[in-house]
Every structure is written in structure tokens, then in C-alpha cells.
Amino acid sequence: MKEIDLAYLPVVGRGLQIKIICAMHDIKFNYLLSKPMGEDFDKDSEAPFGTVPWMKDHSNGLQLNDSMAIVLYLVSKYPGPLTPKSPDDAALVNMYWSWTQDYYSFVLSPFHDIITGHNEPFWRNLRLTDTLVDGGKEKGVANLTKLHHMRTGFLEKHLSSNQQETFLTGSTCSYADIFLYTCVRTVQKTAGFGILRESCGGDPFKDCPTILSICEEVGKIDEVTLASEDIFEKAPI
């Protein structure tokens, strides 16, 4: 039985990439919406670390409370197209996954606080003190826009100086490509990230042709479009 419960929030965030990976590896996926944005799950009392995503595998009862741990578990327990072909392949995929996780944690996630007006300081590790302490929202948006350009600039330069491949690590799509795709489309399409688009003069990735081309290729995979449904149009962030 390939079936998991995944608790997350009704946003793109760190949940959609897991849903897409399940679709590509033929794993049945039950989406539980967590408090404070849903009633199926209470992250504060049911998830050991008080965060989502949280996963339970129906086959063995295994519970995991970290997005990367969940993804590494799924692609090794249930092999499929996203399972790395060798330790070398896995090492590179994990490096690009971590680039994306950092981009999410340091750029997208602080933007979430600004977009949603979230000002409870212990939500996400006191991070508000970093982005908003010196100058409020306007300065926070300016700082995060600068960080967006710096982070994507490094990745773009690195990728474009290597021999151009279709995906991050070669000719096959990896779970890192999927996460990069969900983050880029979130910034390009969701209503909340209009604030970053505006602060970039319309197109936050205009200097990132390699990143955009990888996302274009990811978007051609049937399971990616099916699992994404209309989330980029409907979800706020």
C-alpha cells in the first residue's frame, strides 16, 4: 500500500512539492489541513516539532516532521522517476534542494509574514526581527527584494556557466527541480507575491533565463500540472 497522510496549510509553500512527488511515484496522497488554517490537524499538539509539513505512512505508521526528510524517505522507500541514480547524483540533487530550501526560508517565508500581516514574533523563529525591525514593511520589502536578486543571481550564474542541461543536474527531472518550480511559480503567479513582482518592476526572474527554462520543462510534466491544479491562481501565497 503506497499511501500517506500529509498535514500542511492551504498554500503552495512546502506542501505542493510533496504532493507532486507522490503523483510522480504513484503514492496515494491524503491532504490534511492544519490549524490555524484548517481543522484536520493541529500542528502544535500533533506534530512533534510544532511545524508542518508532517507525514504519516499508512504502510508502517512512520511519522516524519520535516519536508526534506519526507522527500528523501518517499523517493527511497517508493522508487520512481525522481529516485537518484547514484550517490553522486543524490549529492547534487540534495545540494540544489537545499539552495531552494534556503531561498524559501530566507526570502519567500519572510515575505509570507509581510503579505499576511503576521506579526506574532514566535511564528517562524523570531524572523520578523530580521526583516522588519529597521524601517517596517517598506524597508523589509526592499531588503527581501535585494536578497531575492542576490540569491537567484548566484544560482543563475552557476547554472549558466555550466554546460546547459535541461534540468538542474542533467537531462532528468529531480525533486530539487520540482521544488524550484513550485517556488518560482509562487512568486510569478500567486496574488500575495504581487508585492515582490511590483518591487522588481514586474518580472522577478527577468535576469534568470536558465532558471526559467528549467521551470518551463518541469511544467511540461503531466503529473506536475495535474497535482498543481489551479493552486498558483487560487492560493494567496
Ligand SMILES: N[C@@H](CCC(=O)N[C@@H](CS)C(=O)NCC(=O)O)C(=O)O
Ligand atoms: N525545516 C522545516 C521547516 C518547517 C516550517 O517552518 N514550516 C512552517 C510552514 S512552511 C511552519 O510550520 N510554521 C509555523 C510555525 O513555525 O509555527 C521543513 O522544511 O519542514
